[in-house]
Amino acid sequence: MAKSSNQKLKILYLMKMLLEKTDEENTMTVNDMIAELERYGITAERKSIYDDIEALCHYGIDIATRKSKTTDYFVASRVFELPELKLLVDAVQCSKFVTYKKSNELIKKIESLASSRQAMSLHRQVYVANRVKAINENIYYNVDRLHVAIAENKQVSFKYFDYDIKKEKKYRKNGDLYFVSPYALSWDDENYYLITFSEKYNDFTHYRVDRMTNIEIVDQPRVILPDDEYFNIADYTKKVFNMFGGAEEIVKISFHNSLVNAVIDRFGKDITLEKVDENNFAVRINVAISSTFFAWIFQFGSKVKILSSEDVIKKYKCHLQDTIEQYE
Structure with a gap:
């Protein structure tokens, strides 16, 4: 019998069908494989199937057998379970x-x-339709381009926008380009942020990637961090609440013992917990003082109290008073 032009592809089609059609609950016999190969215009004898299965196993495909009235074959494990x-x-x-x-x-x-x-x-289990999703289709490729810039130690340029009350884009700096030195990408509160170092302000800042357009890698090396500066993305995201920055201060806060999980979730397991009394503990943390930090504190009500510094306590009281006045 003349062989078809697909005959040389037999072992590839065999691998394809085993990967697509079999698992621990769904198997194929050799006769099933021969019949399936015929759909691709490929003829096969039983012995050649056995040889191909052995070759696929040697290649690294985990093909297992289960014996009943017939011998059933299936892919037992994959790269991803x-x-x-x-x-x-x-x-x-x-x-x-x-x-x-x-x-x-x-x-x-x-x-x-x-x-x-x-x-x-x-x-x-897919329920994408009603989720709140980004509308910037280019973000997927923007993230990749920013990763490349960081890996190649290059600066990037881009335009940055906000939405106005009409839900239209309004570019900052009148649409002029930003030139920044990217150091990391962070996924925080369901958004991607580019973290950069500013030579002008001698500090780190960040931008929402989905609000960046016209991103280009600049053929210029990133600004080198000061000798005493070391960037740690974990530390940065701990002290910057929901990516709303502010002046950094060391604060001491007392929490009720029932909030220990919330504190560890926010600041990590390595944080030091100081016993205040039988019902409360305290932590010292370096945070960026912002409205989102105060909002995080406020959610715990009377179970939390800022102990120091006096300046932060004063700012928190003003924040609370401004909120109360909204309802008077």
Whole structure:
């Protein structure tokens, strides 16, 4: 019998069908494989299938067998297990910075890493439609370009905008370009931020990536950090609440013991907890004083109290008073 032009692709189609159609709950027999190959115009004998399966196993595909009345074959393990793929799908669909269109594209690609039956279970848990999503379709590629700039130690230029009351873009600096030295990208409060170092202010600042346009890598090295400056993204995100910056101060705060999890979640497990009395503990933290820091404190009501400094206590009282006056 004359061989078809697809005959040389037999082992590739065999691998494709095993990856797509089999898992621990869905198997194929050798006869199933021969029938499936015929759909691609490929003829095969049983012995050649056995040889190909052995070659695929040697290549690294984890093909297992299960014996009953027949010998059933299936892919027993993959690069990503099903629970891991579900986690990736959840991350994509919950990511506000990824647009609705790009979310669906990414999820479809994630589904391709599972068998077709497993992909159905992934698809059933997708609820992207009603999520709040970014509307800047270019953010996906902007993030990649910024990563490249950081890796290559280069500056970047971009335009930066806000939305006005009409929900229209209004560019800052009258649309002039920003030139910055990028040092990290941070995903905080469901948004992506570019963290940069400013030589002018001798400090770090950040920008929402979804509000950046016309991003270009500049053929100029980043501004070098001062000798005594070391950038630690974890420390930066701990002290800058929801990426709203302000003057940094060391504050001492007393918390009720029931809030220990909230404090550790915010500042990490390495933070030192000082016993105040049987019901309360205190922490000393370096934070950027801002309205979002005060809002974080306020959510705990009478279970939290700022102990120092006096300047921060005064600012917090003014913040509370301004809020109260809104209702008088």
